[in-house]
Amino acid sequence: MSVSSGRTAPSLIQEILSHLGLANKTAAWGTLGTLRTFLSFTVEKDVQRLLRAITGQGVDHNAIVAVLTNRSREQRQLISRAFQERTQQDLLKSLQAALSGNLEKIVVGLLQPMAQFDAQELRRALKASGSAEDVAMEILATRAPPRLQECLTVYKHDFQVEAEEDIKSETSGTLQDLLLALAKGGRESYSGIIDYNLAEEDVQALQQAEGPSTEGTWVLIFTQRNPEHLIRVFAQYQRYTGQELEEAVRNRFHGNTQVALLSLASVIRNTPLYFADKLHQALQ
Incomplete structure (x- = not known):
């Protein structure tokens, strides 16, 4: 997750947080975070609810938020595919046409595959002044090696340039050395033996x-x-x-x-x- 420096309207924050699937049964749920696999997931019901939310009289923002913030990323991808099969329309584009502002940005982030989201955030961080040491560092330092490699592959495909080349052109000095080293994904794995x-x-x-x-x-x-x-x-x-x-x-x-x-x-x-x-x- 990359948190941008832009401020989101308090009312939108409160609306989204109010719909999150917060754990209220510690013994049963443990510490799994707030966005988790929805146990009563039925893809067809979610597709129908989202379709009603964007085709009825006025956009039902509450319904959109309630569905997307209570499903895991994998479940949201299943919803997107089912929506495409049923309507012959792209769910992300349909929601972008119905929404605007910060809510649209959040929905885009929720519906994108993780590797694509990371690649776009990494590109934006490298091209924006003063965010390479923040967002770019976060992505390169916290993603597991397979996920980082997938992100870098998508980066090259989407932007027709290696992320390393953008790092070299957009940063300098020790910050550049840090980002390049992290992008190589060469961190040692823990063997269980203390040296x-x-x-x-x-x-x-x-x-x-x-x-x-x-x-x-x-x-x-x-x-x-x-x-x-x-x-x-x-x-x-x-x-x-x-x-x-x-x-x-x-x-x-x-x-x-x-x-x-x-x-x-x-x-x-x-x-x-x-x-x-x-x-x-x-x-x-």
């Missing part, structure tokens, strides 16, 4: 990487090591130096590079908390 020697070496390398031309050390460690290893590096760095690694980033780097590294550190420490914080900022 104490490597953690010690990484801490020492980061402590010594304070002079000119040492940014590559930070890029390599932040983008290649697995999160479990990095969490131990963060803890050990604090024990050795008396300060959190994020404080060292603030002292060592500036501008978009600092923002990118701090975001990456936040993702590594606790990815769900990172997204919760992004959502909280958006709703403010």
Whole structure:
């Protein structure tokens, strides 16, 4: 999920949140999030409800929101295909014609395949001033390798250019190095074996990487090591130096590079908390 910096009208936020399938039975549902597989899903009923919502007298915004925000992305794709088969019309285009403004943007995001949505958000972030270190970093750093590879494949297909080429043309310096390294998807996977020697070496390398031309050390460690290893590096760095690694980033780097590294550190420490914080900022 990529949260844009644009403000959404409070009334729309309240409307959407009021329709989310919030868990009210902890023992039965656990912590699955708010947008989840709808257990009583019947694709034909949803198609009929959406059709009535956009062909009746006046667009029924509540019905559209109620259906799309209570179905998983996979279920929404089934609805789209069934709608096409029944009406010979594209559901996304039909809803775009019926809606406008922020609600239209949200519906487009809900109905797009995830790889296409990520590719478009990545392209927009790279082409927009001041968002590569935010949205682009989020997409490249939080997607699992198969999903990231699918996103990059769609990116090349839709825009006729490799994402790496856009990164090279639209960014520079350490931020460019970070994004290129993440785009390669070369982060190590956790083997279950704790490498104490490597953690010690990484801490020492980061402590010594304070002079000119040492940014590559930070890029390599932040983008290649697995999160479990990095969490131990963060803890050990604090024990050795008396300060959190994020404080060292603030002292060592500036501008978009600092923002990118701090975001990456936040993702590594606790990815769900990172997204919760992004959502909280958006709703403010």
